[in-house]
Amino acid sequence: MSEQPLRVLVGKIGLDGHDRGAKVIAQALRDAGMEVIYTGLRQTPEQIVETALQEDVQVIGLSILSGAHMQLLPPVLEMLREQESHDIMVIVGGIIPREDITYLKEQGVSEVFTPGSTTEDIIEFIRQKVKQNR
Amino acid sequence: MDYHEEKERLIREKKNWQEKVNKTLEKRPERKEFKLDSDLELKRVYDPLDMENFNYLEQLHWPGEYPYTRGIQPTMYRGRLWTMRQYAGFGSAEETNDRFRYLLEEGQTGLSVAFDLPTQIGYDSDHPLARGEVGKVGVAIDSLADMEILMDKIPLDQVSTSMTINAPAAVLLAMYMAVAEKQGIPMEKLNGTIQNDILKEYVARGTYIFPPRESMRLVVDIFDYAGKNIPNWNTISISGYHIREAGSTAIQEVAFTLSNAIAYVQAALDAGLEIDHFAPRLSFFFNAHSNFFEEVAKYRAARRIWARIMKERFGAQNPRSMMLRFHTQTAGSALTAQQPDVNIVRVAFQALSAVLGGTQSLHTNSRDEALALPTEHSVLLALRTQQVIGHEIGVTDTVDPLGGSYFVENMTDHIEEEVLKYIDRVDEIGGAVEAIENGFIQQEIQSSAYRYQKEVEEQKRIVVGVNSFKTSGEQPIDLLKMDPATSKRQVERLKEVRLSRDQGQVASALHDLRKAAQSDENLMPYILSAVKAYATLGEVCGALRDVLGEYQQEVKL
Numbered sequence: 001m002s003e004q005p006l007r008v009l010v011g012k013i014g015l016d017g018h019d020r021g022a023k024v025i026a027q028a029l030r031d032a033g034m035e036v037i038y039t040g041l042r043q044t045p046e047q048i049v050e051t052a053l054q055e056d057v058q059v060i061g062l063s064i065l066s067g068a069h070m071q072l073l074p075p076v077l078e079m080l081r082e083q084e085s086h087d088i089m090v091i092v093g094g095i096i097p098r099e100d101i102t103y104l105k106e107q108g109v110s111e112v113f114t115p116g117s118t119t120e121d122i123i124e125f126i127r128q129k130v131k132q133n134r
Numbered sequence: 135m136d137y138h139e140e141k142e143r144l145i146r147e148k149k150n151w152q153e154k155v156n157k158t159l160e161k162r163p164e165r166k167e168f169k170l171d172s173d174l175e176l177k178r179v180y181d182p183l184d185m186e187n188f189n190y191l192e193q194l195h196w197p198g199e200y201p202y203t204r205g206i207q208p209t210m211y212r213g214r215l216w217t218m219r220q221y222a223g224f225g226s227a228e229e230t231n232d233r234f235r236y237l238l239e240e241g242q243t244g245l246s247v248a249f250d251l252p253t254q255i256g257y258d259s260d261h262p263l264a265r266g267e268v269g270k271v272g273v274a275i276d277s278l279a280d281m282e283i284l285m286d287k288i289p290l291d292q293v294s295t296s297m298t299i300n301a302p303a304a305v306l307l308a309m310y311m312a313v314a315e316k317q318g319i320p321m322e323k324l325n326g327t328i329q330n331d332i333l334k335e336y337v338a339r340g341t342y343i344f345p346p347r348e349s350m351r352l353v354v355d356i357f358d359y360a361g362k363n364i365p366n367w368n369t370i371s372i373s374g375y376h377i378r379e380a381g382s383t384a385i386q387e388v389a390f391t392l393s394n395a396i397a398y399v400q401a402a403l404d405a406g407l408e409i410d411h412f413a414p415r416l417s418f419f420f421n422a423h424s425n426f427f428e429e430v431a432k433y434r435a436a437r438r439i440w441a442r443i444m445k446e447r448f449g450a451q452n453p454r455s456m457m458l459r460f461h462t463q464t465a466g467s468a469l470t471a472q473q474p475d476v477n478i479v480r481v482a483f484q485a486l487s488a489v490l491g492g493t494q495s496l497h498t499n500s501r502d503e504a505l506a507l508p509t510e511h512s513v514l515l516a517l518r519t520q521q522v523i524g525h526e527i528g529v530t531d532t533v534d535p536l537g538g539s540y541f542v543e544n545m546t547d548h549i550e551e552e553v554l555k556y557i558d559r560v561d562e563i564g565g566a567v568e569a570i571e572n573g574f575i576q577q578e579i580q581s582s583a584y585r586y587q588k589e590v591e592e593q594k595r596i597v598v599g600v601n602s603f604k605t606s607g608e609q610p611i612d613l614l615k616m617d618p619a620t621s622k623r624q625v626e627r628l629k630e631v632r633l634s635r636d637q638g639q640v641a642s643a644l645h646d647l648r649k650a651a652q653s654d655e656n657l658m659p660y661i662l663s664a665v666k667a668y669a670t671l672g673e674v675c676g677a678l679r680d681v682l683g684e685y686q687q688e689v690k691l
C-alpha cells in the first residue's frame with residue numbers, strides 16, 4: 001500500500017533574493033517523492049502561513065539569508081499556534097548565527113540547516129520527524 | 135626546418151610519448167576524470183599541436199589592442215594596479231561612513247556601497263515589508279539626508295564610488311549627485327559606477343521592482359542623461375557575478391551577461407542613442423570562482439567576445455566602446471561555514487585568477503561571510519590579500535603572463551565558442567528580455583545549480599571541510615553583531631526628514647515625476663528634483679510603481 005506523499009511548502013521569507021538554495025532544496029524534495037509548493041520571493045509571514053494552510057502541507061521550509069530571521073520567523077510560529085496548526089513542522093535554512101538557532105528552536109522551529117547541509121540530511125530529517133509525529 | 139617537417143616530428147614524438155603514458159597508466163591509473171566546471175573534459179596535456187589554428191594577431195594581439203584578449207591597457211598593472219574596492223555597508227549611514235573612512239585609511243582605493251534590501255527594492259525603512267531588514271545586508275538610505283551622512287568628510291572628487299543598486303539606481307545616483315553639488319564638486323569630477331543592471335535581477339539577484347520592459351526604459355534614461363551630465367560615470371555594471379552565484383557555470387556566466395549587455399545596447403540604439411556615445415561607459419562585473427585556469431580563460435574570452443560584438447555587430451568605432459572593463463568579486467558561494475579560516479586561502483587563489491585575467495577592480499571576500507557580515511579584522515585580511523598579490527608576488531610585473539600557454543589559450547577559445555553558441559540561442563528566442571520572460575535563462579541556471587549540489591553530495595566535487603577533511607569540535611569565531619537599535623533610529627530620522635521639508639515642493643516634484651513617467655521624457659531630471667526636495671526613496675519609487683507597474687515573479691521548478 002502506498003502512503004500519501006508528504007506535502008512541503010518551500011518559501012523565501014522577507015526581501016532576500018538569494019533563492020539558489022531554496023530552489024535546489026525544492027527540486028531535491030520533489031525528486032525524493034514529496035509534493036512541493038514553492039512560493040517564490042518576498043513572502044511575508046502572513047502569506048507563508050496562509051499558503052501553508054490553504055495547501056494543507058505538513059512541512060514548511062523557509063529560506064532566509066538576509067539576517068531578518070529573528071524578526072520574520074517568530075511571527076510564522078505564532079500564527080501557526082493561533083491557527084492550532086502547530087503540528088505543521090517548520091524547518092529553516094540560511095545564514096543563521098549559533099545563538100539565534102537556540103532561540104528559534106525555543107520558539108518552535110524543528111531544525112535549522114546552515115551552509116554545508118546536504119539535501120540528503122534534510123530529506124532524512126523530514127521523513128524521520130514526520131514519522132515520529134504520526 | 136619547415137613547418138610540415140616540424141609538425142611531423144611533433145606527431146612522431148607525441149606518439150612515442152603516448153606509448154610511455156599508456157604503460158604508466160597500466161601501472162598507475164589516473165585518479166578520476168578531469169573536467170572543467172563548465173563540463174569540458176580536459177586533455178592530459180596541451181601542446182603545440184593544439185595551437186594549429188592559433189593566430190596571434192587575430193586572437194590576442196598586444197595588450198591594449200583589439201580584440202583586447204591580453205588586457206585593455208598596454209601597460210596594465212605596470213602602470214597602475216587594479217582598484218582595491220571592498221563592498222561594505224551595514225546599519226546606519228553613520229556606521230557605514232566610519233567603515234568607509236577606515237578602509238580608505240588602510241589603503242583601499244575606491245568605495246563600494248552595499249545597501250539594505252528595503253533600499254534596493256524602493257521601500258522606506260518604515261514600510262511594513264521592511265520589517266527586520268533595515269540596515270541588515272547594507273546601509274539604509276531613505277532620503278538625501280542619509281546620503282549626506284554616508285559621504286560625510288569623503289572628498290567625492292578624489293574617490294570613485296561604486297553603488298550596488300539596480301531598480302532604484304536613478305534615485306541613488308541622483309542623491310549622490312546632489313551631495314556632490316553641496317560639496318561644491320563639478321559633475322565631471324565624479325567617478326564611480328551604479329550597477330543599474332536590472333535584467334540579472336529577474337534571473338539571479340531578486341531586487342527587481344518594475345517589469346522588465348519598463349525597467350529597460352529607466353536604464354536607457356540613465357545612459358542618456360549621464361552621458362550628457364556626468365561624463366565619467368559608469369552608467370551600468372553588467373553583472374555575471376550574481377548569475378554565477380545563483381549556480382551557473384563559467385560559460386553561462388559570460389554568455390548571459392553578454393546577452394544582457396546586447397539587450398541594453400540594443401535598447402539604447404532603439405531609443406536613438408549613438409553607440410560610441412554611451413558604450414564607453416558600460417562596465418562589467420564577474421565572479422572569481424575556484425577553478426583557477428578556467429576563470430583566467432573566462433575573463434580573456436569575455437574581453438575578446440565583447441570587442442568583436444561591439445565592432446562587428448554594433449559597428450562601434452571608438453576603441454573604448456569595444457573594451458570590456460570589469461570589476462571582480464571572489465565567489466561568495468565558494469565560502470564555507472566550516473573551518474572559515476580556510477576561506478582566506480580560497481579567496482587568495484580566486485583573487486589571483488582575476489588579476490591574471492586582467493581585472494580593473496577587485497573585491498576579496500572575507501573569511502566569515504558564510505556566517506555573518508564580516509568583522510573589521512576579517513575585511514582587513516581580505517584587503518591585505520589583494521595587497522600581497524599586487525605588491526609581493528611579482529604577478530603584476532609583466533602583462534598577461536599566461537598568454538600563449540597552450541592550455542590557457544585552448545580554454546579561452548573553448549569558452550568563446552561555447553559562449554557564442556549560448557548567445558545565438560538567446561538571439562533565437564528574441565533576445566535577453568524574451569529569454570527571461572519565458573524562463574529560459576532561469577532554468578539553465580537552476581539546472582546547473584542542482585547539478586553542482588549533487589556533485590558535492592556525491593563527492594564528485596571535493597569541498598575541503600564540507601564533504602572531506604572535516605574537523606571535529608570546531609571553535610566558533612567572533613562574528614559581527616548588529617546594533618538592534620539601528621532600525622529604530624533610522625525610522626526616527628526618516629520621520630524628522632518628512633516633517634522638516636517643504637511639503638509643497640515634494641508634492642509638486644512627485645506630481646511632475648508621475649506625469650513624466652506617463653510620457654516618454656527622460657526621468658532623471660524629475661528624479662533629481664524630487665530627491666533634492668528630500669522626497670524619500672519610497673515616495674519616488676512609489677510614484678514610479680503607480681505608473682510603471684510591478685513585476686510578479688513566476689518560477690518553474
